[in-house]
Amino acid sequence: MFTIFRFTFREFFTRKVLLVSLIMAAVFLGLYWTGVFYAVRDIEKAQNQMLASVIYPQLLLFGLYFGSFIVSFLAILSSAGIISSEVESGVIQAVIPKPVSRSEIVLGKFLGQGVFLAAYAALLFAAIYAIIYTKTGMKLTGSGEAALLFSLQPVVLMSVTFLLSVLTTTVASGMVAFMLYAVAVVGGVIEQIGWFMNNLSLKNAGIVSSLIMPVDSLYRKIVHVMLPPASNPMSAVQQMGPFGSSAEPSLWMVTYAALYILAFLGLSLYYFAEKDI
Amino acid sequence: MSLAIQTDDLTKHYGSQVGCRQIDLSVGRGQIFGFLGPNGAGKSTLVKMLAGLIKPTSGTAAILGERLGNIGVRRKIGYLPENFSCHEWLTGRQLLEFHASLYKMDRGTRSRRIPLVMDLVGVSGAAGKKVKTYSKGMRQRLGMASALLPDPDLLFLDEPTSALDPLGRREVREILVGLRERGKTIFLNSHLLSEVEMICDRVAFIRGGRIIAQGDPGEMGADHMVVELQLQNLTGGLLDKIKASARIISSGGNTVRVAVANKEEIPALAEVVVRGGGRLYRLAHEKVSLEEIFISLNKEGD
Structure with a gap:
């Protein structure tokens, strides 16, 4: 299994995936830093503490939300062909007859891919955190827990995309994974609106979408971990809008996300073991 | 005579389509066995079943005395698929290092076997070049090197010379004959009948998923x-x-x-x-x- 794990991990460094990912992150962080820099400069100039306490958290949420976008896109793009592209090209025909079990191949690829994505997400989170902390001086809580949750997001998406890659073609698995991600994002926004309007149907729609794809719930949990409402009288204002989180997802939702990953890993192991190449 | 391959009623269905039907084969050790048939007859289906790429619908098979699917016995098996594909971003040497690690070879064996097989198939000069720069024939040779890497007791070759020029084909024939002299067994899928005739000890013909004849080419x-x-x-x-x-x-x-x-x-x-x-x-x-x-x-x- 470690041979496949090392190889999958190494593949990121040798192929263009890492370079493209780094360019994506650099462009995003560059724009983000520029936005934060000018916003903070103007607010400091105006010496408006009220504005600062509303805008600074919004800047953080904006960074985390679009940072999540980037790691999610990377998770889907890099996982859509993890098995299917090797089946389509025939590369896997030279690997399976070797003395490695199919479960070793799946576990090695899953871990290699998962560790890379989690590490990438953690670094992106650290960069966003550093920009916000150095520019605004905001005191943020639970950054360690938030970093873990942030790193879990691409792994959740990867686990679904991995199974799709076992079952279908690269194009089909990428498309379905993007659709599922869209369900999560739209569901998350609908739930936010539901809480804002106190509409049960919209809230339920959001909960169902979180069960289908729990990645957005993890983001909302991060928001609550970093901006806990109990210690903040401005909380209601800060949590408004699509990037906020009006209701904190429970710990069960995080547990659900972890079980979700394990379930999709189990299904990938089962279906790959049965697959005719 | 101990058998390298034995199949009993081996059958593969793809839904309602038949890949192979009731294949009974016995391939003795130290033989070059030619497996022949027209396109779509089921040749590759059988080889893929024996190599562990697809699962039989019914029937049994034993490879080097072990049941089909045994992972341990694969250390003694080499397999060259038809149209060998590999990770193109690696160099030829890196690819063989990866395959050697899949065979769980120790460092010493690796450093001895890799240059040896590359030299044997004639790709030593391109060992440091990326596989994406290789010609079709060179890739086929590299695939052959990968199959030979563990010094296998049993070698499955699916159209091994299809991408090679006449000189390359001759070289491969010489390699195969040399392996037989060392007691190795070779299961050869090929369309090149004259080639098969030159080197095979036994042949089997498959048609419509069934074996229709088998025996010594001379006797047939x-x-x-x-x-x-x-x-x-x-x-x-x-x-x-x-x-x-x-x-x-x-x-x-x-x-x-x-x-x-x-x-x-x-x-x-x-x-x-x-x-x-x-x-x-x-x-x-x-x-x-x-x-x-x-x-x-x-x-x-x-």
């Missing part, structure tokens, strides 16, 4: 003979009479080529010609090539 030739007749007065009526006693391969001018099952049918054939009014000037029987057996067997099934 004895069962299928070609007779060439040169005669005058070759009328349509006479051709019909010849057709009734033997299968006509070709006819044109004063020459007719027919296939007979064995030598004993030749006098009767001559009698048919003479009694039918033909004036027989020459009758010659030839050794039948594997290609003619292949064509004959396929026509018999139509």
Whole structure:
């Protein structure tokens, strides 16, 4: 299994995936830093503490939300062909007859891919955190827990995309994974609106979408971990809008996300073991 | 004789389609076994089942004495798929290092075997180049190197020379003969019948997913003979009479080529010609090539 794990991990460094990912992150962080820099400069100039306490958290949420976008896109793009592209090209025909079990191949690829994505997400989170902390001086809580949750997001998406890659073609698995991600994002926004309007149907729609794809719930949990409402009288204002989180997802939702990953890993192991190449 | 491969009623269905049906094969150790058949006959299906790429629907098989699917026995098996594909971003040497680690080779064995097999198949000069720069023939050679990496007791080769020029084919033949001399078993899937004929100890023909004939290529030739007749007065009526006693391969001018099952049918054939009014000037029987057996067997099934 470690041979496949090392190889999958190494593949990121040798192929263009890492370079493209780094360019994506650099462009995003560059724009983000520029936005934060000018916003903070103007607010400091105006010496408006009220504005600062509303805008600074919004800047953080904006960074985390679009940072999540980037790691999610990377998770889907890099996982859509993890098995299917090797089946389509025939590369896997030279690997399976070797003395490695199919479960070793799946576990090695899953871990290699998962560790890379989690590490990438953690670094992106650290960069966003550093920009916000150095520019605004905001005191943020639970950054360690938030970093873990942030790193879990691409792994959740990867686990679904991995199974799709076992079952279908690269194009089909990428498309379905993007659709599922869209369900999560739209569901998350609908739930936010539901809480804002106190509409049960919209809230339920959001909960169902979180069960289908729990990645957005993890983001909302991060928001609550970093901006806990109990210690903040401005909380209601800060949590408004699509990037906020009006209701904190429970710990069960995080547990659900972890079980979700394990379930999709189990299904990938089962279906790959049965697959005719 | 101990067996390298033994299959018993091995069958593969793809939904309602048949890949292979009730394959019973026995391949002795130290043999080069040729597996022949037209496109879509089920050759690759059988090889893929034996290599662990697809699962049989029913039946059993043993490879080097172990049941099909045993992971440990794969250390002694090399497999070259048809149209060998690999991770193109690696160099040839890196690819073999990866495959060596899949074979769980220790560092010492790796550093000894990799240059050896690269040299053997003639890609040493390109060892440091990325595989994406390799020609089709070089990739095929690299695939061969990968299959030879563990010094396998059993080698499955699916069309190993299809991308090679005549010189490359000859080199591969020499490698295979050399392996047989060292007691290795080779299961060879090929369309190149003349090649198979040159080196195979036994062959099997597959058609429509079933084995339709198997045996020693020389002995099989004895069962299928070609007779060439040169005669005058070759009328349509006479051709019909010849057709009734033997299968006509070709006819044109004063020459007719027919296939007979064995030598004993030749006098009767001559009698048919003479009694039918033909004036027989020459009758010659030839050794039948594997290609003619292949064509004959396929026509018999139509």
